[in-house]
Amino acid sequence: xxxxxxxxxxxxxxxxxxxxxxxxxxxxxxxxxxxxxxxxxxxxxxxxxxxxxxxxxxxxxxxxxxxxxxxxxxxxxxxxxxxxxxxxxxxxxxxxxxxxxxxxxxxxxxxxxxxxxxxxxxxxxxxxxxxxxxxxxxxxxxxxxxxxxxxxxxxxxxxxxxxxxxxxxxxxxxxxxxxxxxxxxxxxxxxxxxxxxxxxxxxxxxxxxxxxxxxxxxxxxxxxxxxxxxxxxxxxxxxxxxxxxxxxxxxxxxxxxxxxxxxxxxxxxxxxxxxxxxxxxxxxxxxxxxxxxxxxxxxxxxxxxxxxxxxxxxxxxxxxxxxxxxxxxxxxxxxxxxxxxxxxxxxxxxxxxxxxxxxxxxxxxxxxxxxxxxxxxxxxxxxxxxxxxxxxxxxxxxxxxxxxxxxxxxxxxxxxxxxxxxxxxxx
Numbered sequence: 001x002x003x004x005x006x007x008x009x010x011x012x013x014x015x016x017x018x019x020x021x022x023x024x025x026x027x028x029x030x031x032x033x034x035x036x037x038x039x040x041x042x043x044x045x046x047x048x049x050x051x052x053x054x055x056x057x058x059x060x061x062x063x064x065x066x067x068x069x070x071x072x073x074x075x076x077x078x079x080x081x082x083x084x085x086x087x088x089x090x091x092x093x094x095x096x097x098x099x100x101x102x103x104x105x106x107x108x109x110x111x112x113x114x115x116x117x118x119x120x121x122x123x124x125x126x127x128x129x130x131x132x133x134x135x136x137x138x139x140x141x142x143x144x145x146x147x148x149x150x151x152x153x154x155x156x157x158x159x160x161x162x163x164x165x166x167x168x169x170x171x172x173x174x175x176x177x178x179x180x181x182x183x184x185x186x187x188x189x190x191x192x193x194x195x196x197x198x199x200x201x202x203x204x205x206x207x208x209x210x211x212x213x214x215x216x217x218x219x220x221x222x223x224x225x226x227x228x229x230x231x232x233x234x235x236x237x238x239x240x241x242x243x244x245x246x247x248x249x250x251x252x253x254x255x256x257x258x259x260x261x262x263x264x265x266x267x268x269x270x271x272x273x274x275x276x277x278x279x280x281x282x283x284x285x286x287x288x289x290x291x292x293x294x295x296x297x298x299x300x301x302x303x304x305x306x307x308x309x310x311x312x313x314x315x316x317x318x319x320x321x322x323x324x325x326x327x328x329x330x331x332x333x334x335x336x337x338x339x340x341x342x343x344x345x346x347x348x349x350x351x352x353x354x355x356x357x358x359x360x361x362x363x364x365x366x367x368x369x370x371x372x373x374x375x376x377x378x379x380x381x382x383x384x385x386x387x388x389x390x391x392x393x394x395x396x397x398x399x400x401x402x403x404x405x406x407x408x409x410x411x412x413x414x415x416x417x418x419x420x421x422x423x424x425x426x427x
Contacts, residue, residue, distance in 0.1 A: 035207030065388020074134020082139030162299020169292020180281020255410025314347030
């Protein structure tokens with residue numbers, strides 16, 4: 001499909017607006033990421049929620065897999081809807097507030113479920129709210145990344161991402177320590193987990209308010225306002241015309257299957273260490289703090305060598321950390337394992353998102369994000385379910401071996417078939 005070309009004057013004015021408001025927008029995105037990521041890491045870290053589900057489900061690993069799959073299922077369904085909602089709009093921030101508010105409402109509901117419902121009812125309610133959270137996250141993943149692509153130049157996104165996750169990791173580590181040691185304690189109960197998630201809700205809500213300070217310029221061109229059905233029909237031609245992106249999103253989906261192991265790292269460690277609040281808090285701090293420090297490295301690599309190299313490095317670290325887990329004994333070695341996993345998964349997440357933004361034409365950014373996110377979350381849905389079944393039948397070691405196999409496949413495909421888009425494509 002032929003793109004409407006903006007006049008040079010309109011394009012220059014748009015770029016001038018981006019440069020003029022860069023400091024303000026950089027600071028607003030940084031504050032939003034700091035508070036939002038701090039809150040959501042309490043919910044998404046591979047420690048608190050898996051342990052909570054295991055508590056509610058009386059030790060069922062399949063139940064843990066189902067919980068994570070429900071969230072990923074929601075995230076797989078709605079990215080294309082999110083793209084269709086905003087790709088024709090000159091301003092996407094109002095829709096971002098609506099969808100972001102829905103995400104935070106689900107976090108609140110998850111927290112309240114443990115306070116007012118019986119364990120079995122709370123488990124079912126949390127499944128439902130995780131699915132709804134995933135639906136909102138699927139749209140949010142498109143909307144907020146489109147917003148960032150509009151207001152932050154490509155050569156500064158690595159710096160923003162690294163600094164944002166760095167600061168969020170520091171605060172999340174402190175909050176995780178408080179949650180583990182004081183709210184959950186050495187005798188974990190539903191009340192302690194619920195209070196931890198209420199704290200997450202408060203922090204993420206304040207973070208969303210920081211986007212009130214964003215100045216969003218209107219681009220000289222946007223995609224045509226077409227129906228979702230018509231937009232879906234354009235996907236095959238987009239993929240044919242951009243084989244590098246096609247290879248990338250398939251490879252990213254394969255590597256995302258490696259997430260099947262995420263909820264089971266803490267359960268495997270808990271077999272020898274126990275799942276007390278102290279252990280959960282300590283390993284969550286290790287996980288988040290390592291992600292914090294590593295983000296400065298990922299951002300530096302991305303800005304100077306491209307997101308592709310950072311993506312491949314994060315996969316290699318993830319595999320190495322999983323191998324170390326299989327050999328670990330005692331709390332200290334497990335701390336190093338969770339440090340490695342935290343750094344690797346943080347790098348994978350941030351580089352996968354940013355790498356998606358660098359392919360093709362600007363008007364197709366929402367659709368490319370939606371395609372990549374949907375395919376990844378389909379894998380994210382199947383992965384935990386497969387992991388839960390493998391853990392129940394063959395043990396945790398089988399989960400980790402299968403996870404590493406998918407990571408190797410995805411990394412190999414990117415290395416062989418996906419060139420660095422920043423140098424291969426003239427924007």
